[in-house]
Amino acid sequence: MTRSVREELTSVESDEQRELCSPAGRETERAGAGAGEEEEEEDLLHHPEEDEDEDDEEDEEDEEDGENKPKRRGPKKKKMTKARLQRFKIRRMKANARERNRMHGLNDALESLRKVVPCYSKTQKLSKIETLRLAKNYIWALSEILRSGKAPDLMSFVQALCKGLSQPTTNLVAGCLQLNPRTFLPEQTPDMPTHLPPAGAAAYPGHFSYQSPGLTAGLPSPPYGTMDPSHIFHQVKGQPYGSLEPFFDGVLVSDGPAFDPPLSPPLSINGNFSSFKHEPVAGSDYDKSFSFSVHYGGGGAGSHPAIYGSGGPNPRCGELQVEQLMGFDGHSHHERLMNAQLNAIFHDS
DNA sequence: TAGGCCATCTGGTCCT
DNA sequence: AGGACCAGATGGCCTA
Numbered sequence: 576m577t578r579s580v581r582e583e584l585t586s587v588e589s590d591e592q593r594e595l596c597s598p599a600g601r602e603t604e605r606a607g608a609g610a611g612e613e614e615e616e617e618d619l620l621h622h623p624e625e626d627e628d629e630d631d632e633e634d635e636e637d638e639e640d641g642e643n644k645p646k647r648r649g650p651k652k653k654k655m656t657k658a659r660l661q662r663f664k665i666r667r668m669k670a671n672a673r674e675r676n677r678m679h680g681l682n683d684a685l686e687s688l689r690k691v692v693p694c695y696s697k698t699q700k701l702s703k704i705e706t707l708r709l710a711k712n713y714i715w716a717l718s719e720i721l722r723s724g725k726a727p728d729l730m731s732f733v734q735a736l737c738k739g740l741s742q743p744t745t746n747l748v749a750g751c752l753q754l755n756p757r758t759f760l761p762e763q764t765p766d767m768p769t770h771l772p773p774a775g776a777a778a779y780p781g782h783f784s785y786q787s788p789g790l791t792a793g794l795p796s797p798p799y800g801t802m803d804p805s806h807i808f809h810q811v812k813g814q815p816y817g818s819l820e821p822f823f824d825g826v827l828v829s830d831g832p833a834f835d836p837p838l839s840p841p842l843s844i845n846g847n848f849s850s851f852k853h854e855p856v857a858g859s860d861y862d863k864s865f866s867f868s869v870h871y872g873g874g875g876a877g878s879h880p881a882i883y884g885s886g887g888p889n890p891r892c893g894e895l896q897v898e899q900l901m902g903f904d905g906h907s908h909h910e911r912l913m914n915a916q917l918n919a920i921f922h923d924s
Numbered sequence: 925t926a927g928g929c930c931a932t933c934t935g936g937t938c939c940t
Numbered sequence: 941a942g943g944a945c946c947a948g949a950t951g952g953c954c955t956a
Binding site: 667670671674675678679682702703704 | 928929930933934935
Binding site: 669 | 943944
């Protein structure tokens with residue numbers, strides 16, 4: 576099949592299909608890549624001897640040029656008579672429509688998944704692959720919490736979520752949590768103390784280590800599948816971090832995707848990490864536990880109405896404020912539940 | 925302009 | 941025979 580012929584036919588086919596097969600309410604955005612049926616017809620129409628309307632006619636092509644080409648094995652192809660062609664076209668159209676519907680169903684499921692992972696934005700959708708990765712990380716992190724029965728510190732949690740994600744997605748997740756991504760990146764720069772354990776290594780006391788089953792081996796090459804900071808974030812030289820301070824600076828790395836401020840996401844889990852356990856490991860701020868306070872509406876990357884340390888302006892910081900959860904339009908019950916669960920996780924220790 | 929992401933078509937395989 | 945599922949191919953759109 577030649578590409579050009581395919582393309583010519585595409586518009587005709589697609590118009591037909593749009594009318595015949597497109598499910599209501601879903602427009603076929605694209606004309607599609609190729610539709611080869613008509614081209615075959617064209618071929619046939621140029622061979623008048625094949626125009627007989629007999630289904631059991633055999634294709635003699637093999638014998639004609641058998642000396643130049645190796646003989647084709649297997650059952651001989653029957654000629655595409657007009658009647659056969661017509662049936663073939665109908666079958667193909669039906670199959671295409673089914674396939675489209677199937678993929679739409681798959682995409683719908685993926686969209687549902689997007690809405691329940693802890694990073695959702697209508698304007699900045701996670702790609703399919705990133706959605707799956709984030710979901711897997713999320714499941715793993717939650718099950719790890721269940722398994723250990725301990726609340727992890729937030730940084731470890733976010734680290735686990737972002738494991739293997741691309742830089743833009745990591746930034747997005749950080750944005751959703753209103754974290755500075757730099758704060759939970761493993762830094763290996765010599766002149767900077769790293770506050771994270773080596774990938775796959777045992778976690779610091781009080782942290783759960785992230786060793787996703789099958790993740791490391793299964794992921795494609797970078798930027799996926801590794802937490803090598805060099806390709807996850809462009810490090811800002813001399814930027815001190817390792818304490819809680821960077822949590823609140825709210826500045827995303829510049830080359831990340833624009834995290835649309837109010838994060839139009841139905842889900843906006845503000846990183847309201849009032850540390851309620853201050854038992855830092857000597858010389859490290861790393862070992863702190865945090866609590867989630869879930870806030871909806873207002874604010875955004877630039878403004879942080881929700882971010883206060885314990886003892887900060889918001890006396891209820893760290894509590895799940897149900898009335899706030901219920902007050903935000905467009906949030907599903909499911910999402911609110913999820914936030915409540917997250918909150919519970921970071922309270923329950 | 926290259927690369928990432930996506931929707932669609934297509935033919936093959938397996939199953940009912 | 942027909943449907944579901946899958947992977948490859950292709951072209952469009954978008955962004956850095």
